[in-house]
Amino acid sequence: MIWALAAAVFAIVAAGVYLALARDLLRCVIGVSLIGSAANLVMFAAGRVGVAAPPVIAAGETVLVDAANPLTQALVLTAIVIGFALTCFSLVLVLALSSRAGIADSERLRLAEPPPGADGKPVEDEAR
Amino acid sequence: MAGVLVATPLLVPLATALVALLAAEHPRLQRALSLAGAFALLACALALLVAVEASGTARVAFGDWPAPFGIEFAADRLGAGMALITALMGAATLVFQLSDADPAPPSPTLLPLVHFLLAGVGGAFVTADLFNLYVWFEVMLIAALGLLAHGASARQLDATLKYFVLNVLGTMLLLMSIAYLYGITGHLNFTALESAAQAIDPLRLLPFVAALAAAFLIKAGAFPLYAWLPASYHTLPAPLAALFAALLTKVGVYAVLRLLGDLFTVSPPALYEALGWIAVATMLLGVLGAAWHWDIRRILAFHIISQIGYMLLGIALASRDGNAGAIFYILHHIIVKANLFLIAAIVFRLAGSYDLRRTGGLYRLRPWLGVLFLVPALSLVGLPPLSGFWAKLIVLREAMLQDQWLWAAAALLVGFLTLYSMMKIWFEAFWKRHPDPDWQPPAQVRLAPAYAATVALAALTVAIGLWPEPLVQFAQQAAASLERVP
Numbered sequence: 183m184i185w186a187l188a189a190a191v192f193a194i195v196a197a198g199v200y201l202a203l204a205r206d207l208l209r210c211v212i213g214v215s216l217i218g219s220a221a222n223l224v225m226f227a228a229g230r231v232g233v234a235a236p237p238v239i240a241a242g243e244t245v246l247v248d249a250a251n252p253l254t255q256a257l258v259l260t261a262i263v264i265g266f267a268l269t270c271f272s273l274v275l276v277l278a279l280s281s282r283a284g285i286a287d288s289e290r291l292r293l294a295e296p297p298p299g300a301d302g303k304p305v306e307d308e309a310r
Numbered sequence: 311m312a313g314v315l316v317a318t319p320l321l322v323p324l325a326t327a328l329v330a331l332l333a334a335e336h337p338r339l340q341r342a343l344s345l346a347g348a349f350a351l352l353a354c355a356l357a358l359l360v361a362v363e364a365s366g367t368a369r370v371a372f373g374d375w376p377a378p379f380g381i382e383f384a385a386d387r388l389g390a391g392m393a394l395i396t397a398l399m400g401a402a403t404l405v406f407q408l409s410d411a412d413p414a415p416p417s418p419t420l421l422p423l424v425h426f427l428l429a430g431v432g433g434a435f436v437t438a439d440l441f442n443l444y445v446w447f448e449v450m451l452i453a454a455l456g457l458l459a460h461g462a463s464a465r466q467l468d469a470t471l472k473y474f475v476l477n478v479l480g481t482m483l484l485l486m487s488i489a490y491l492y493g494i495t496g497h498l499n500f501t502a503l504e505s506a507a508q509a510i511d512p513l514r515l516l517p518f519v520a521a522l523a524a525a526f527l528i529k530a531g532a533f534p535l536y537a538w539l540p541a542s543y544h545t546l547p548a549p550l551a552a553l554f555a556a557l558l559t560k561v562g563v564y565a566v567l568r569l570l571g572d573l574f575t576v577s578p579p580a581l582y583e584a585l586g587w588i589a590v591a592t593m594l595l596g597v598l599g600a601a602w603h604w605d606i607r608r609i610l611a612f613h614i615i616s617q618i619g620y621m622l623l624g625i626a627l628a629s630r631d632g633n634a635g636a637i638f639y640i641l642h643h644i645i646v647k648a649n650l651f652l653i654a655a656i657v658f659r660l661a662g663s664y665d666l667r668r669t670g671g672l673y674r675l676r677p678w679l680g681v682l683f684l685v686p687a688l689s690l691v692g693l694p695p696l697s698g699f700w701a702k703l704i705v706l707r708e709a710m711l712q713d714q715w716l717w718a719a720a721a722l723l724v725g726f727l728t729l730y731s732m733m734k735i736w737f738e739a740f741w742k743r744h745p746d747p748d749w750q751p752p753a754q755v756r757l758a759p760a761y762a763a764t765v766a767l768a769a770l771t772v773a774i775g776l777w778p779e780p781l782v783q784f785a786q787q788a789a790a791s792l793e794r795v796p
Contacts, residue, residue, distance in 0.1 A: 202479070218485075291471075
């Protein structure tokens with residue numbers, strides 16, 4: 183089970199990095215949120231997987247034996263919620279940016295950082 | 311009593327943010343509440359530092375869960391000192407916001423977001439739980455994104471996107487490494503992690519500690535992933551730029567210090583060696599990036615990166631004096647860097663541009679403003695008798711004592727190049743004539759709050775420079791309390 187998860191994390195991170203490196207903004211943010219999902223899976227796997235026993239510490243014991251650790255599952259819930267909010271924000275951001283700038287190509291989006299002028303010096307910023 | 315105080319660096323700004331949101335329809339009331347909240351935070355942080363100085367590290371775990379099961383908040387000297395400087399920056403920038411010098415455009419959500427940001431920063435400084443630290447990084451990130459996108463011009467959204475992608479990748483790496491470390495040690499609580507790490511082979515921990523350090527380094531704006539910082543900071547209105555410049559990267563540095571100087575001091579020396587070279591590269595590339603630019607804000611943004619290198623160098627030296635140097639450097643640099651951004655906004659208001667090619671003549675108009683600028687600028691360079699001199703002295707002395715001559719030489723060279731950038735600003739904005747012969751400074755400007763904030767911060771810089779002993783002692787005690795008590 184843990185190896186299946188490891189393979190899944192590997193595949194998702196690979197796909198996420200591939201997408202995040204794309205010049206298209208939408209692909210980029212989807213790639214980033216895929217990597218977030220992989221991080222959640224790692225967190226999930228850190229608490230032992232593959233057992234369905236309820237996480238109850240038996241009388242007289244002090245540690246949890248033979249059950250998945252519920253703490254990491256709680257942590258994953260937190261991480262999922264945060265990741266979801268960030269994904270929503272990034273999608274709105276990409277929409278707003280591409281509609282204002284008229285392009286969605288990260289290579290050509292140099293609004294905040296204009297490329298150097300013809301003489302190699304920084305161009306004078308017209309915005310301010 | 312101390313228990314409640316520990317949580318105030320996050321509870322007070324959170325409460326202020328919520329109250330300010332409720333008062334969103336009454337701008338004047340909202341502004342008054344937000345200022346009151348900022349000064350309440352300052353008072354609480356001061357009380358916390360006094361309590362910690364008097365009786366050592368203060369701890370609280372909500373719900374009274376015993377350690378290591380509860381989510382613990384703890385303030386040692388380092389945490390309390392950082393919380394105080396955070397509160398100070400919050401108050402200074404909110405006062406500055408009242409002036410006419412490039413303030414953030416008013417909006418019902420602006421001040422609540424600023425306080426959410428302060429809550430994230432404060433929470434990161436007083437938490438004693440690794441996952442909780444991740445949560446505060448996320449709070450900071452989302453509040454920062456909200457503030458960056460606040461103006462909603464295409465330029466600002468472009469900057470927001472660049473800030474977003476690299477920072478979120480850092481956060482993902484942070485979350486993954488925390489998961490691995492929890493898988494290995496079974497703990498998230500700082501104290502428990504520290505003792506668990508003693509029993510584990512350092513080489514087994516190394517990849518995950520290194521990954522976590524790398525995540526913090528992205529947040530700190532260190533080489534090689536610092537491009538998000540100079541791509542975004544200059545699109546912010548002045549008070550926000552000052553707040554970001556003062557606090558956000560320093561939370562990353564603080565986290566690196568906590569990780570490598572406190573929790574996992576068992577890490578192999580190669581990790582510190584690598585951090586040292588990263589620090590040198592950060593310093594050099596930051597200062598060289600600044601040399602090319604002509605926009606004051608871009609120059610200052612690149613100098614944040616270069617100064618982060620000095621702090622990391624202190625941590626990389628992995629000794630009590632090295633850590634003390636890093637702590638002193640962080641505290642001094644927060645004050646100086648915020649002040650430079652704020653004074654740049656006054657220059658912008660009076661001379662009409664942030665671009666040095668279109669400014670000038672300010673020394674004739676406002677000689678005292680020229681002096682006011684020189685205080686933080688020369689302190690950034692590290693000239694005596696200003697605070698930066700002592701910060702650099704402690705770090706450099708320790709580097710030389712450890713025979714790291716190359717690192718020390720790089721640090722000195724970067725200091726020299728910093729002087730070049732600061733003099734460039736001074737000559738171009740103050741000394742030379744204004745390029746527009748018909749230029750007239752604006753007649754009606756409200757700069758009193760701006761001067762109040764900047765003069766107060768400059769006075770602090772001078773005070774630390776003339777009487778460094780208390781702060782040096784504090785930094786050394788803070789570094790000593792990071793060490794493990796057997």
